[in-house]
Amino acid sequence: MGMKCIGVDVRGTSVKMGIFETTGELLDKWEVKTRKEENGKYILPDVAASIREKVSAMGLDLKTDIAGAGLGVPGPVMPDGSVEVCVNLGWKNVNPQKELSALLDGIPVKSGNDANVAALGEMWQGGGKGYDNLVMITLGTGVGGGVILDQKIVAGRHGLAGEIGHIHVRDEEKEYCNCGGQGCLEQICSATGIAREARRKMAASETASVLRQYGDNVSAKNVLDAAKEGDELALEVMAVVSHYLGLALSQAALIADPDIFVIGGGVSKAGQFLIDMVQKDYDHFMTISKNKARLGLATLGNDAGIYGAARLILQ
C-alpha cells in the first residue's frame, strides 16, 4: 500500500475534500460546511479534524501513510502560500498552508489559487491527462482560468496569471465588469454574460425565437439548448460568444502555447457543440500555424479542485 495524498478545495459554502493514491485514483471524497464566522478562523481546524477522522476511519496513519495535503483557496495566493485577503472566507494575512500543516502534525501542505488548482487537476486526471502544458478556461458565473506549464501552475508574479476572464476583448462595451474594466471576456462568455447577450439580442431585433418565452429570465442553458436546436437568435448569441472565446484562446496560444486548452464550468456542459463552434473561431485567429494547441472539454466537473489540490503535493 503506497502513500496517499489529500486534496482540499475550500469554497464559500462548503469545503470539499478527497483522498487519493499518489497515482491519481480517488479513494474517497467528502465535504464539510465552511464556517466563515470570526474571519473564517474555524475553517482550517474543521478541515484538520475532518481529515484526521477520515484517515483514522480508513485505518491509515497521518504521519506514515499521508504524503501531504494540498489546498485550493478562492482568492490570490502568494508564492510562499500566504493569503493577504480572501474576501469569500473572511481571511486576512493568513498562511493557510503553514496553519494546516501545524494542525496535521507537520505533514507537508501546499496551497494555491482555486482556478489554478482546478487546471492542475484537469491536467493530472481530467481533460488534459497526458499533457504537460495546459490552459484551462472555466465558463461559470464568471470566467476563470489557469495556466500549467511543465506540469506546474504558473501563478504569476502578482497572482494574475490565468485571469483570462478579464482580458479586454470588446471596445464597444458600455457596462462595467466587476474588475472595473469594460469589455472583459467574462462580460460576454460567462453564463451571466451569455444570458445578457441573449437579452440584448432579443431587445434589438424582432426575430422569432424560443428564447422569448423566458424574457429577462433567459439563462445560458436556455441559449445553448436553443442554439443546438438551430434557433436563429440563440445561434447569433453563441456566434458572438464563440468569436470572443476563440480570440482569447488565440491570445493565450500566442503567449503560452500549451498542448491543450481545456474548457470547463457550467457552460461547457454544452459539450462538443460548443467546442466545434469555438474551434472555428480559434482557427480563424491562428493563421500563423496549423500546428497549435487543441481544444478539449474538462471532465472532472466540481472535483477538479480536489484532484488539483492533491496533485499540488506531488510536485
Next chain:
Amino acid sequence: MGMKCIGVDVRGTSVKMGIFETTGELLDKWEVKTRKEENGKYILPDVAASIREKVSAMGLDLKTDIAGAGLGVPGPVMPDGSVEVCVNLGWKNVNPQKELSALLDGIPVKSGNDANVAALGEMWQGGGKGYDNLVMITLGTGVGGGVILDQKIVAGRHGLAGEIGHIHVRDEEKEYCNCGGQGCLEQICSATGIAREARRKMAASETASVLRQYGDNVSAKNVLDAAKEGDELALEVMAVVSHYLGLALSQAALIADPDIFVIGGGVSKAGQFLIDMVQKDYDHFMTISKNKARLGLATLGNDAGIYGAARLILQ
C-alpha cells in the same frame, strides 16, 4: 580565472558572436558573414572555426575554459534543439546544437529561437536584469516577443509562445499580415505598421503636419520624432499604436503575469516617451489590479541575442 561561455546569434546576413564571463561580463564580440549557399551548410563550420580562432587568440582552451556555447536561430526551434525549416538560412532538418557541439570537440551547445534568446539576454544583463519573469516585445520591422518565466525561456509546445506580434487586435483591418491573418498587432505597432498608420491618417484628414513633407516615404522614426514635438497628426498615430500595444501587454499580463515587460527594437529608441504613452493604455486595460508587471526599455540593443545565447548554456 573562471569558465567563459559563448553566445552565437545567427542572422540572415551576419553571425554575431560574443565571449562572456559566466557572471555576464562581455569580454569580446565579433561577427562573421552568414554564408547561406548550399542550404547554409557552411554556417556552422564557419562559426566553429571563428570560435576556435578567438578562444586560441585569448590564450584559452576550448575544453577546459569554455562552459559551452548558445545559439540563437532565426526561426522555430524544437524542444530538442532541432530546426525543421529555417527559411532565412536555408536550413532543413538540422540539429544545429548537435552539429556545432561536434565541431567544437563536444562542448555543450544549446539552441533557441532568436526572439526568445534576446528576451533571455535582456533578463540576464539588460532591461530585465534582476527579474526572473519577463516578457519582451521587440518593435522592429515586425513585432517579435519572448516569454521568460523562472529565468527560463517558455518556447511553447509548438514554438508559438511569445508570438505576440500575431495576436489579433483590430477587427476592422482589411489588409493581410504575413501570417495570413488580419488585424495583427504587428500590422500596427511594428516600424512598418507605424509608417502605414501615418500614411492612412494623412490620406484621411487635412490636418497640417510635419509628416506631410515625407509623403509615402514617412518612417516610424519620423512619426515618433514629430509626436515628441507635439505634432497633432503624429500624436494621433501614436495614440493608436499605444492603444493596441497597451492592450497586448494587458493580455500577456493576464496570462503569464511577469515581473516586467521589456520593450525593444528600433521603435523603442523613442525611449521614455513611448513607455509613458503605453503605460497609460496598459493601466486602462488592467483595472483588475494596481499590482502588476512594470514596463521598461531594453538596453542591450543588437547585442541582446549574444547575451541571451550565452545565458542559454548556464541553465
